[in-house]
Amino acid sequence: MIEAATQLEQELDACFQRTRDLCDARGIVLTRLDDGPGRRLNLRLAGQRCEWRLEVDCTWPCTTKLPNVVVHAPRELLAHVGWAGLVCVSDSQGLSLDEGREADVVAHTVQEAFNLLERSAEDAVGDKTEFFDELEGYWSGLPGVTWGRSAVEVNEVSRNIVMHVDGEAPRLALWYFTEHGSSAPREFPVAKLPWARAMYAVLTEPVSPPKPGGKLSAADVEQVLSSFSPEQKQLWQRCVSGSAKKKQAVALLISMPRPAGGRSVVGLAFSVHKGQVLPNELVTPISVLRHTVSYMRERGGASTAAAEKHIVVFGCGSVGSEVADALAASGTGRLTLVDPDFMSEDNVFRHALGRDRIGWPKVVALREELTRKYPGVAVDEAKVEAQEWLAKADLDSVDGFVLALGLPTLERSLAWRLRAIGKALPMVVTWLEPLDLGGHSLLLSTNGEGCLDCVYRDEEGADALTPQTAFLAPGQAVTRNLTGCSSIFVPYGAIQSRRTALLAAEQMLQALDGGAAPAYAFWAGDGIEATKQGLRTTPWWSAAKSALPADATKRLFGRPCRRCRNGS
Numbered sequence: 175m176i177e178a179a180t181q182l183e184q185e186l187d188a189c190f191q192r193t194r195d196l197c198d199a200r201g202i203v204l205t206r207l208d209d210g211p212g213r214r215l216n217l218r219l220a221g222q223r224c225e226w227r228l229e230v231d232c233t234w235p236c237t238t239k240l241p242n243v244v245v246h247a248p249r250e251l252l253a254h255v256g257w258a259g260l261v262c263v264s265d266s267q268g269l270s271l272d273e274g275r276e277a278d279v280v281a282h283t284v285q286e287a288f289n290l291l292e293r294s295a296e297d298a299v300g301d302k303t304e305f306f307d308e309l310e311g312y313w314s315g316l317p318g319v320t321w322g323r324s325a326v327e328v329n330e331v332s333r334n335i336v337m338h339v340d341g342e343a344p345r346l347a348l349w350y351f352t353e354h355g356s357s358a359p360r361e362f363p364v365a366k367l368p369w370a371r372a373m374y375a376v377l378t379e380p381v382s383p384p385k386p387g388g389k390l391s392a393a394d395v396e397q398v399l400s401s402f403s404p405e406q407k408q409l410w411q412r413c414v415s416g417s418a419k420k421k422q423a424v425a426l427l428i429s430m431p432r433p434a435g436g437r438s439v440v441g442l443a444f445s446v447h448k449g450q451v452l453p454n455e456l457v458t459p460i461s462v463l464r465h466t467v468s469y470m471r472e473r474g475g476a477s478t479a480a481a482e483k484h485i486v487v488f489g490c491g492s493v494g495s496e497v498a499d500a501l502a503a504s505g506t507g508r509l510t511l512v513d514p515d516f517m518s519e520d521n522v523f524r525h526a527l528g529r530d531r532i533g534w535p536k537v538v539a540l541r542e543e544l545t546r547k548y549p550g551v552a553v554d555e556a557k558v559e560a561q562e563w564l565a566k567a568d569l570d571s572v573d574g575f576v577l578a579l580g581l582p583t584l585e586r587s588l589a590w591r592l593r594a595i596g597k598a599l600p601m602v603v604t605w606l607e608p609l610d611l612g613g614h615s616l617l618l619s620t621n622g623e624g625c626l627d628c629v630y631r632d633e634e635g636a637d638a639l640t641p642q643t644a645f646l647a648p649g650q651a652v653t654r655n656l657t658g659c660s661s662i663f664v665p666y667g668a669i670q671s672r673r674t675a676l677l678a679a680e681q682m683l684q685a686l687d688g689g690a691a692p693a694y695a696f697w698a699g700d701g702i703e704a705t706k707q708g709l710r711t712t713p714w715w716s717a718a719k720s721a722l723p724a725d726a727t728k729r730l731f732g733r734p735c736r737r738c739r740n741g742s
């Protein structure tokens with residue numbers, strides 16, 4: 175026991191000494207106070223405006239996160255300091271903690287905490303810009319905080335909204351907020367829950383939350399209510415109209431300007447009777463989890479530009495289904511899926527759909543999967559052949575086409591029909607090579623130079639039946655069958671189709687973003703399996719491994735083409 179105690183003391187001593195070295199070097203006066211229970215260092219650092227008393231939790235090993243630093247009794251609302259005094263020293267990206275250097279980690283953390291506190295002290299005597307930027311974080315640390323998921327758009331319009339309270343709350347959220355008059359998102363478990371009126375109120379000035387140690391009270395609610403405009407007061411009256419005869423539970427979501435841009439939103443739940451906030455009842459803070467399409471898109475890195483775009487995907491097989499999924503995940507707002515096929519046993523393992531969809535029309539199942547996964551994505555289905563769809567389609571709203579049919583002849587014919595639609599839209603044609611040889615994607619336009627026929631020429635520019643892009647030398651049988659002639663297929667797997675689909679989706683997104691010049695993207699695989707099976711490859715396949723896409727693009731589209739520009 176004595177030995178262990180001595181070791182702990184030595185370790186804390188080492189942490190203190192290292193911290194003192196760093197403070198000395200910067201001229202910061204540091205005092206060690208009595209150590210706290212466990213492995214806690216109590217320190218006092220002299221700042222510019224005040225002295226900071228810090229408790230540093232030196233629980234080792236500091237391998238997964240920096241030690242906690244708590245500042246004692248701050249008198250102000252300080253940016254990056256929680257209600258309970260925890261200083262939010264961030265584990266800066268690129269910092270990797272070294273297990274054998276606890277003293278260095280502790281000393282570094284104390285310096286970071288000190289720097290942050292000094293900055294926050296300046297912010298606190300100024301306009302509190304940093305604090306109000308971080309308000310939602312502070313709110314989520316208030317005592318007794320509860321969680322609410324909100325599908326209410328955070329905008330500048332005050333309005334009545336709907337709240338559901340989940341009494342059982344096995345999930346993270348207790349409250350669910352939705353817009354009045356629109357159905358709740360399907361992932362909100364509110365169907366069987368009672369609902370009540372609530373209000374979303376837009377404030378022009380931020381309101382201060384309780385200081386460290388303080389609590390939310392009816393006075394805080396009154397302060398918010400007193401700042402309401404006449405119009406907001408009317409909304410409020412409507413919200414609490416049920417309180418005339420009996421006590422009513424109500425929640426207020428308040429939205430405040432955030433100095434860094436956008437708005438913060440926090441919630442308060444309390445009781446009202448006869449229109450008055452009950453002074454002696456609990457006021458519960460609600461930390462709001464934003465559940466709007468716009469928030470989830472932005473947070474998830476989905477393109478906002480693509481949200482307005484409509485892409486038609488011809489072919490929803492291995493590659494096409496993955497292109498559709500990648501486009502939806504990247505934020506494309508609307509997809510039309512065209513494919514007459516049904517999902518079968520042969521597709522499992524190399525399709526965006528799984529075995530539970532066997533027997534379903536691919537387009538129907540994909541529409542369901544994509545709209546379930548990605549909020550704000552609209553999917554139209556067309557269970558017909560590409561040519562049939564095109565003959566009847568209204569193309570006014572369409573912004574681009576993906577051809578992933580896996581049938582070159584059909585693709586060339588379809589590409590020609592698309593060139594007849596009379597306007598310039600991006601058209602991506604993508605296909606796979608057998609086994610692990612690779613895949614291709616061409617970005618073309620329905621108008622102008624660069625067509626699919628540009629690819630079907632030999633080195634001299636004469637028409638050819640095999641594309642210049644081919645990795646597999648022509649004239650070899652690569653199809654396999656497991657059960658007879660009726661089940662002929664080209665062997666490749668999920669990695670091959672996904673890699674290829676990602677090239678195609680990326681090309682389409684680039685085109686939607688303004689890059690419309692013809693381009694050729696490809697990946698050349700190891701070809702280990704192809705070599706094993708004795709397949710012959712083209713010189714281009716060997717060259718492709720080290721070729722630059724720009725050079726390959728030039729090789730394909732840099733010469734005259736009988737079909738799309740002058741030349742023979």
Ligand SMILES: [Zn+2]
Nearest residue numbers: 625628735738
């Ligand atoms: Zn051409």
